[in-house]
Every structure is written in C-alpha cells, then in structure tokens.
Amino acid sequence: MEKQRLAASVLNAKDEDVYNCLSDNEVFADLFNGAVFQGEQVIKPEYLEEMNEKKQMKVPGKDGQPAVIKKLRDVQKGSGLEESILGIELAVEGQRKVHYGMPVRHMLYDAVDYTKQIQNLEKKHRSSRDLSPGAEFLSGLKKEDKLRPIITLGLFYGEDQLWDGPMCLHDMLEFPKVLEPWKHYIPNYPLNLVYSGNVNPGNFRTGLQEVFELLRVAKDKNAMEEFLKKNQEHYKNLEWKRGRLVGNFLDIPLIKENAEVIRTEEGGINMCTAFQQMRMEGVREGIIEGERRGRNFGEEKLTRLIQLLFHDNRIDDLQRASFDTEYREKLYKEYGLENENL
Template sequence: MSTKKMPGPDEALKNFFENNEVFADVFNSYLFKDDVIDPSELQPANTAYTDTVKTTKGVEKIGKYRDNIRKTTVGAKYVILGIEDQNKVHYAMPIRTMLYNVLGYCAECKSLGVTQEAEDWTIDEFLSKISKGTKLTPIYTVVFYTGERAWDGPRSLHDMLEIDREHGKYIPNIPLNLIDVGFD
C-alpha cells in the first residue's frame, strides 16, 4: 500500500506551473493574445517580497510570497511574470496583487539605488533614492482561479471603492487579470 499523499490544490497548481510551456501559455493566450513569451527563456525568480513601512506605531515589516514567478525578456526588455493560484474567491484580490507588484517595484528601487552613483545625485534624486530617469522592470500578474463556483469578487480596484463615476476618474483603476477556469 502506497503512503504517497495526493497534493492539495495549491501544491498541484504549483507543480502544474513549473512547466515553462504551461506558464508561458497563460500569458501568451490570456494576457498578450500572441506568442510574446518564449518558454525556453523563462527563468526562476525570487518569490519573496518584503519591505518595511514606518507608521505611527513604529516600523512594520510586510512580507509576501508569490505563488509562481518567472523572469524573462519580451523583445529586448526584461519583465517579471507572476501567477497567483486561487481556489477560493478572495474579495481583496485587486489589493493583494497590487501589493505584490508594489513590493516588487520597491525592492527594485532599493536595489538600483544602492548600485547607482549617489555622489553626483541632485537633492531630488537623493530624496528619491534613485537617479532621475530610472526605469523599472514591468511586473505582470495573472490570477488563475479554479474554484467550484464563478468568481463573484471584484475585478478591479474601482470595484472595491465606494466612489462615484465623477470622482473615480482621479483614482487609477487597476484591473485584476483574472482567469476563471471553469466559468470564463
């Protein structure tokens, strides 16, 4: 009798997305609608994102782990691709994916700021901790939802805000790149 345990949904999807062909297909077919990502060029990337935030209560550490992440080039540009596995509706998913992306951008800013020549920085660059004109690596995130019922959660930041159309134009609407496997 075998004692091998069946993988849970999260582990099964992590294993599924280990295949670079499958990983690339998610972005090529859903997001880009073209063969933009070459599976042979996908490389593993760090799944841990951390940062500290100063609050009135002190310094708080934010730590998040991406489910599936790779780095590659699109054309001549370096990009980060992330897939978040969901088998339950997460009613704050637009915020969660924004947080992952923002933590990635913050980490890159810190890293670039350390490597850039700070001795010639202007006061503005010093305050920013990066040089003027610094470009960051684009981060693309897709939520891969495999729940038993259709996704009924928000599909954008605006879906989560109590704001009228007139005032909503002043707040960027960040869409959730969601694949609802059984219902879309």
Template sequence: MRHIIKVVNPLGVKDTVTTKYMRQNEIFADAFNYFVYGGEQVINPESLEELDTREIDVPYGGEKGARQPVQKTRDVIKSVIAMMDKRTAYLLLAIENQSNIHYAMPVKNMVYDALQYAKQVEEAITSHKMSGDYKGSDSDEYLSGFMKADHLLPVVTLVIYFDSKEWDGPLSIHEMFAGQDARVLALVPDYKINLLSPASIEDEDFGKFQSSLKEVLSFIKYAGDKDELKKVLDADESFRHLGREEVDVLNACVGAKIAVKEGEEAIDVCLAIQQMNEEAAQKERISTLFVSIKNLMEKMGWSAEQSMDVLSVSDSDRKALWKLLK
C-alpha cells in the same frame, strides 16, 4: 494510547498542486501568451527565469528606518525578455493561483505589485551607491537615490481561478468602494486585476492554448456538467494521455476523483471517467436491489436467496449484495 490524527487542509493541497503546475515554464508562458497576446507565441518558455517569490518592502532610509518591514509571498514570479514587433520588452510576470474567490483580490495584487516596484527602486538606489555614479547628478536625484534616467520594469500579475463557478468578486479597487462621490473617485487611481477564469473562456478560444492548460481549464469549466464534460473529453484526444500534475490539479480543485496508479505518469482521463461512471451506476443499482430484497424478505418472509431469484439478480451483483446482507 495516544492517537495522532493527521488533518489535511484542502486549501493547502490546492495551493500546492496549482503552484507546482503553474511553475512549469511551458505552462506559465502559455497562460500569458493566451491572456496578453491572444495565443500568439511571444513569450518563449526558455526565456523565463524564476525569481524569489518573497517580496520585502523596506522603506527608504535603510534598515534603521524600517522597524517593521512588510513581507508577502507570491505564488510564482518570473522575469522574461519578450520580442514584440521587433522590439525587446523586459517584463516581470507573476501568477496568483486561486481555488476560491478572494473578495479583496484587487488589494492583494496591488500590494504585491507595489512591493515589487519598491524593490526595484531600492535595488536601483543600492546599485548607484555601490558604483558611486551620483557625481554630476542634481540634488533631487541624489536625495531620492533614483535617477532621472532610471526606469522600472512593468509587473504584470495574472490571477488564475481554478474553479468552474463564475467569479463574482471585484475586479478593481473602484468596485470595492461603495456610494462614493464620482469627483472623489476620479482622484483615486483605480487598480484592476487580470483574471483568467475557465467559466469566462469561450469554447473556441481554448484552441489558443498550446499546453495542457487547454485541457485543465476546459475540464474545470465543465466539471459540474457531466453531459458537456463528456463532449469535451470525447472531442479532444489529449485527454487520453494527460500528465500526473494535470490530474492532481483536477482532483484537488474540482474533485475529479481520477484514479492514478503509483508510478503512472500518463493517465487516460476518458477511460478513468468512464470507469467512475460505471462504478457509480453499479453502486446505485446495488443500492436499489438491496432495498428491494430487504422489502421482500420482510413482507414475504422469503430468504435472501429466494428474493434474488425472483428479482433475477446476476451472479456478479449477488456477490456485492451478500456483503451488504451479512
């Protein structure tokens, strides 16, 4: 008989749940409103329109001149019309979810953004060709295909790090160069990444979030410190009815192990953590009692029942111990 073993890739699970979570317009907008506008509600979730996450770079000259087009897939990218100081801004916003530190993140993001700009140029060229509006343009405009009056939409990529550790990877291309002459680096354009890392968020700044991203990131920040995490959970009533997708992110990214019943959409995280702690304490108590009982049985020659009587073991603990002593 053949046995089929299903192997689950933990990184794949993390990517799936974080992308699903960040794809929600409310969460997506909240991340950028916090990072770009300091919590001011500039980007309206309803104004977001999801775009194709695939980026294909076709070099100028069309398909015949592109023997090996480059294709990359972003996590989430959306277009938005944002209003700031009574001015309209057309933007392309993208999010890259990271559950682990990527030590070449500046290069990764630079490629994604460059492909998006190349795509915009190609779309402009195609548009001019279809409309036939090259008449009256000078030779330079005609040859480049991109007119003097054409403009690009800014692409802002935000990296969200779903881990409690400090990000110790490079934040720019220049940080990835070693021992270079400053005169040379002055001629090399730097490329910096926009990073949202829970460990670097000040406690008072979590209040600038308007969605469940506040609870998710604050939980992640203190996931490794039980005492601080308990303070955070006790101080925020929102943790008593966190959504299933939020809990999926916490379970996958920081191993929260919060139990979710089938069909349950709102989870009391505080209660779940309390029950987990109680279960952990019970396991530790049972383990300690088991060792003590075995020692008494071996050294004193007593039965398991006599050993439990001497140790004043409760009825509930006896049931658990009998399973181990069988």
C-alpha cells in the same frame, strides 16, 4: 478546529500541485501567451528565470513604529523580450475559491515588487556613487532609470467557475454620491482574472487548453460526460504531459496517484477512463451513504458491483445504479453477485 486544519492541509496540497505545474517554464509561458497575448508567442520559455524569492517592505505601523510586509508570490518569473536586455516580471496568483479582496491583494503584491526594484537601483547607485547632487541624490535614482513592467494574473481554477468577486479596486469601494463625478481622481486597480469563461482554449499550446475546456463543464457531471463523448477521439489518448497537467488542475486522483493504469498503448492517458472512475467513485460513495442510512446492501457485494461496472462497462445509467433500490437488486442477480466466488 481539527477538521478545519485537516481541510486546509488537503486544500494546500492540491494547490501545491497546481503551483508546481505552473513553475514549468513551458506551461508558465503558455498561460501568459494564451490569456494575455491571445495566442501570440510573446513570452519564450527559454528566456524565463525564477524570481520567487521572499520580498519584504517596511511601512508605517502603529505608534509610528515600522511594520514589515512580507510576500512570497505563488509563481513568479522574469523574462527577456525578443533577445533584448529589456524585460518584464510575470506573476501568477492561483485561486481555487473566490476571494473578495483580490484586487487589493494584487495591488499590494505589485507595489512590493516595484518597491523592490527601486531599492535595488538605489543600492546599485549608492555603491557606485554615480548620483548627481540634488534630485538624483535625494531620490536614490537617476533621471533615466526605468522599472521593469509587472503583469500579475489571478488564475481561478476552482471547479465552480462562477466568479462573483470584484474585478477592480473601484468595485470594492463605496463612493458617496457627492464623489461620483470625481471618482476618476481615486486611482483604480484592475484584476487580471483568468478563468475558463474569459479565455479561448484554442490560444493555448500545452495542456492548459484541455484544462480550460474541462473547467467549463467540471461542475456538471452530465455535461462533462457529454463533452468527453463528443471529443473522445482526442481525450481517450491525450498526450502524457498534457494529461498529467489536467489531473493536477482538476484534482483527478487516478491521474495524480496511479496514472500508469490508464496509460494507452501510444503512451498517452485515457482521460475518458479517468473521469469515468471519478464518476464511479461518486456512485460508490452515494451507495455507501445510502447503506449508512439503513439500506440493506453488503459492502463486499457493493465493491464487486462497482468493479464489474467499471472494468466491464456493463452499465451506463450511473444515476439509476446509485439510488434505485430495485434496479440495484436486479443488477446483483443479473451479474451473479450472489455467488461468493465473484
């Protein structure tokens, strides 16, 4: 149980970093412009306003007693459009792991927000007493009242970019055969899922472009190395803010904790070095695990070897260095690791 709580706290910490990034108006607007509007700059950062207040809605509960549904969106903002008073509500629900109930969750969140809009209109009209007798007074709304549209995105940013969950409410329903011809009478609710497999990275103007590019290869370390090698001119000096965004989404420790050590002379971030260190840490952990199982290599020599490999780039066959015993012995001798002064 303690391990589960610890794992949950670590996961929440990672997610909090992502939500903080998305709270930036420039990044938030870019997500919608790139994913929904195909690169067209419909949402302007300067028109966005925070809307992340806690909402609640009363619904019938057990024994006729009302139950209260409370929801705090991950990130939510209101936006004017084309300098008009007309606006839209935008929300992002981040997801690191697949959630098989996501369409229902989004449907509920949106219903709570639309209900909140209605309640605000009712309160305004009751206060001003401008409702006509009859239908307006009964509903609490004037005939010409309109609600602001809501767009909710499900941002899937886990390393494993394979979404095998439902894409709409109907995917979650079991339809009896007799209802098949009439299932269109059962309202559906689509999931606006955004992940590396259904967006064009070129549509984004912030570091989300690199985030979606790298998420496509994040699970395959060899593919990641090949991608970075092919695009090294871009990634060896990535603009600072874009690099920090990538570091938070892909949970890169060096960038999140000590990015200054890989700051370039031009003021950017060397992403190639950041990913190389991640790979080296994986190698180190693999070797330590091998030692734990009885391999005879000292921890101090191991640490010095990793430092040499990382800082001096003396080896590029990391897989072999991790698991080939004879090869590691050769490295120890070749790099003089028998010398205690190293």
